[in-house]
Amino acid sequence: MAIVDPTGNFTYRQLLRDVQTLRYRLSPDGMDLNEARVAFLCPNGYEYVVAQWAIWAAGGIAVPLSTLHPVQELQYFLEDAQATVLLFHPDHAATVEALPANLQARLQLMDVQQSIALASTTAAVPRDLHLSGHRRALIIYTSGTTGKPKGVVSSHCGVQNQVDCLVQAWQWSSHDRIHHALPLHHVHGVINALNCGLASGATVEFASRFRAEDVWRRWIDGPQDLTLFMGVPAMYAKLAQAYDRMPKATQVQASKACRQFRLMVSGSSALPSPLYHRWRDISGHTLLERYGMTETGMVLSNPALDASQRREGSVGYPLPGVQVCLMDDQGQTILPKPDQPGELLVKGGNLFREYWSRPEATRKAFTADGWFKTGDSACQATNGSWRILGRNSQDILKSGGYKISALDIERELLAHPLIRDVAVVGAPDQVLGQQVAAVVQVLPEHCSTVTSLSLEAWCQPRLARYQTPRRFKILTTDIPRNAMGKVSKKAMVEHFFM
Known part of the structure; x- marks a missing residue:
């Protein structure tokens, strides 16, 4: 069995047959699509997988779209990728109809269910294409928390390397059955x-x-x-x-069910310490934290087999085939020393190929000797494991000459028994450069108890x-x-402190 979704069960045999069928609809003469961008808008389920694989089989570049995004954002992705x-899945026909008429006119619109069902059964199955691994395979758009979303282009080799290193590190096998509830327009859901x-x-x-209840x-x-x-x-918090x-x-019963x-x-954002411990109390599982980006796939991971080694x-x-190092404030590559922070740099076959139609942004993303600059500050512990301090552009605050990790402050605030969620930011300040500020969510029944003064008192012995x-x-x-749990x-x- 390959796929199980709310509509039924689908074997690998059926999946491969329907992939060939849809491939024929995409290219009736069996010719190579030659990296044409084929976008697809499908809910989590069987048709999504058929669409993705059929695009690859036909030689196209797959551009997955989110069913959660408004029409305006979908328009941006379609136009930027030059799809x-x-x-599209018929459940989202109304969304497609809401796209601007001039954009619809430029696109070949295909109902994925109809395309599979109506394909000619007498048509000759096109020959397999022998595609170079360096061909472009996938465009996934960044989450846009620090700027306009960019299309991250991965090659077939890049996708294969990302998959291979995780299959090895996390000990995947044909006996596994994953319960998949992640969005399918990010690396976490698509690759991992x-x-x-x-x-x-x-x-x-x-x-x-x-x-959560389902x-x-x-x-x-x-x-x-x-x-x-x-x-x-x-998701774990909910x-x-x-x-x-x-x-x-x-x-x-719930705790017992987690034993399966x-x-x-x-992953995809920092795991707060209270949630780390709470989930272990509920489920008996020590969550495996890992680190990756759209541009890199997964880079770092805690051990899969020995939970006692997770910290x-x-x-x-570093995952198999991945190299990491740090870059200092002067732009020099440095070997990490215990607890010395720097910008995390990455090399390996897992890296993306380019930002779509952005050659200058692609050039700036790499050092002269080929390291990808993640934009994330990190440090290495004495045991060799890595800790992410935050995104340089939004999680590393510069206040009064200090470089401060917003994630460290968030961890301490989340330990407060009445705080449910928090985002620490840098508010503009003429004297300090940035002033440390926090957006804090509390339950309505505690809104009179939790005040700025009480929170300052909580922080005093901890920070x-x-x-x-x-x-x-x-x-x-x-x-x-956003859908991946990230805050802009x-x-x-702009909303709370300007």
Whole structure:
């Protein structure tokens, strides 16, 4: 069994047959699409996989679109990628119809379900194309938390390298069955969860969307045959909150159901310390934290086999075939010393090929000797494991001559028993350069208890004076995050502290 989704079960035989069918619809004469950009808008499920593989089989570049994005953003991605074809699931026909008429006229619009069902059964199966591994395969757009989203182009070799290193490091096999509830327009969902599973002959069981109560229901009431789950911290937080609302007897069942998994992975944003410990209490699992980017795939990972070697706040060690080092403030490549921060640099076959149609941005992303500049500040511990201090552009604050990690401050604030979520940002300050500020979410019943003064008092024994936020914005509603659980801190500053 390859795919299980809310509509049914699909074998590898059926998947390969339908991929050939859709490939024929994309290129009836069997000719190479020659890297034409083919965008596809499909929910998590079988048709998504058929679309992705058929585009590759036909020699096109796959451009996955998010079903969560508004029409205006989809228009930007389609125009920026210069897509010539848009495959769509009938559930999203209304979204396609809402695209500007001039854009629709430039695209070949294809209903993916109809295209599979209506393909001629008498047509000759086109010959396999022998594509160079250096050909472009995939364009995934960055999340846009620090600027306009850029199209990250990966080659077939790049995708293969990303998959191979994770299959090896996380011990994937054909006996695995992953419960997949991640969005399918980011590396986390596309590579780590989907294509690693299929490359291993495993079964990928899709949830149509993430809803904590539904996930728990599947784990508790469904067959106890799941082996992997991957999520972002916000998903684990919602699962923990749903667990807390359960009757005691159901909580016992829920904790027992977590034993079916051999591995649970967290990534795409920093895992808060309280959640790290809370999830271990609930499930018995020490979450495997890892680090990667759209441009690099996964770079660092904690050990998969020995949970006792995973460390809170650590993202582990370089994955097979990946090299890392640091760059100092003068732009010099340096060998890491314990706890010495610097910008993380990466080399390896996992790296992206280019930013689509942005040669200057591509050039600036690499050092002269070929290291990719991640833009993330990191340091290495004495045991060789790595810790991410934050994104240089939004998580490393420069205040009064100090370089401050926003993530370190967030970890301390999240240990407060009445705080549910937090985002630490740098507010403009004429004297300090940036002033440490925090957007804090508390439960409505505690809004009168949690004040700026009480939060300063909480920080006093835990943080240095220069790390302690000088301004607080206290909310009783959720802090806005994107589908991968990331906050646009630039938007936070503009909205709350300008």
